[in-house]
Amino acid sequence: DxxxxxxxxxxxxxRGQNVTFRCDPISEHNRLYWYRQTLGQGPEFLTYFQNEAQxxxxxxxxxxxxxxxxxxxxxxxxxxxxxxxxxxxxxxASGNTGYTFGSGTRLTVV
Amino acid sequence: xxxxxEDPQALSIQEGENATMNCSYKTSINNxxxxxxxxxxxxxxxxxxxxxxxxxxxGRLRVTLDTSKKSSSLLITASRAADTASYFCATASxxxxxxxxxxxxxxxxxxxxx
Numbered sequence: 001d002x003x004x005x006x007x008x009x010x011x012x013x014x015r016g017q018n019v020t021f022r023c024d025p026i027s028e029h030n031r032l033y034w035y036r037q038t039l040g041q042g043p044e045f046l047t048y049f050q051n052e053a054q055x056x057x058x059x060x061x062x063x064x065x066x067x068x069x070x071x072x073x074x075x076x077x078x079x080x081x082x083x084x085x086x087x088x089x090x091x092x093a094s095g096n097t098g099y100t101f102g103s104g105t106r107l108t109v110v
Numbered sequence: 111x112x113x114x115x116e117d118p119q120a121l122s123i124q125e126g127e128n129a130t131m132n133c134s135y136k137t138s139i140n141n142x143x144x145x146x147x148x149x150x151x152x153x154x155x156x157x158x159x160x161x162x163x164x165x166x167x168x169g170r171l172r173v174t175l176d177t178s179k180k181s182s183s184l185l186i187t188a189s190r191a192a193d194t195a196s197y198f199c200a201t202a203s204x205x206x207x208x209x210x211x212x213x214x215x216x217x218x219x220x221x222x223x224x
Contacts, residue, residue, distance in 0.1 A: 006152075031210060104152050
């Protein structure tokens with residue numbers, strides 16, 4: 001597989017529940033990003049990994065959000081106690097200069 | 111926060127015409143990238159132009175970069191209905207602690223009418 005995979009594609013959850021998304025980047029890519037995109041807007045940066053190190057987190061990433069990239073391979077993004085405002089498309093990208101994006105996970109909090 | 115601002119926000123043209131989209135940004139950059147996004151899908155990388163380059167071509171795409179004006183343009187020539195999508199510019203710059211920020215604008219929604 002030569003692309004970035006994200007799982008699940010869609011997630012509907014009740015407010016207050018926890019959700020976890022997974023991203024499998026292209027294997028030789030060191031950099032991995034998580035973005036959030038709402039309707040009609042561009043992707044907003046959430047967090048960035050260089051290999052297994054989380055080097056930067058956006059102020060958008062409240063303490064309910066946590067991301068990991070163990071061993072510098074796949075990454076997970078967890079949202080605890082989801083709120084309706086968390087409804088968005090969550091995009092993962094990997095690369096070294098130009099970036100390859102996954103198809104995203106669309107989260108709907110009801 | 112979003113650094114890039116695309117202009118126009120929406121553009122509608124006839125198939126075969128050229129489409130030009132502009133992007134302005136605020137801070138110094140290492141490179142600038144353009145992406146395409148079809149409705150509800152992930153982003154597809156189109157082209158990257160480095161800060162020391164002024165123009166780059168890829169197929170029907172032409173990108174210019176003017177670092178003195180902090181602006182870039184994307185030209186799609188001989189447009190096709192399949193070019194209908196949203197187009198985003200993204201600026202890449204090094205920030206502290208070795209971080210490499212990639213910041214997107216709000217996008218231009220292009221509609222190509224057959």
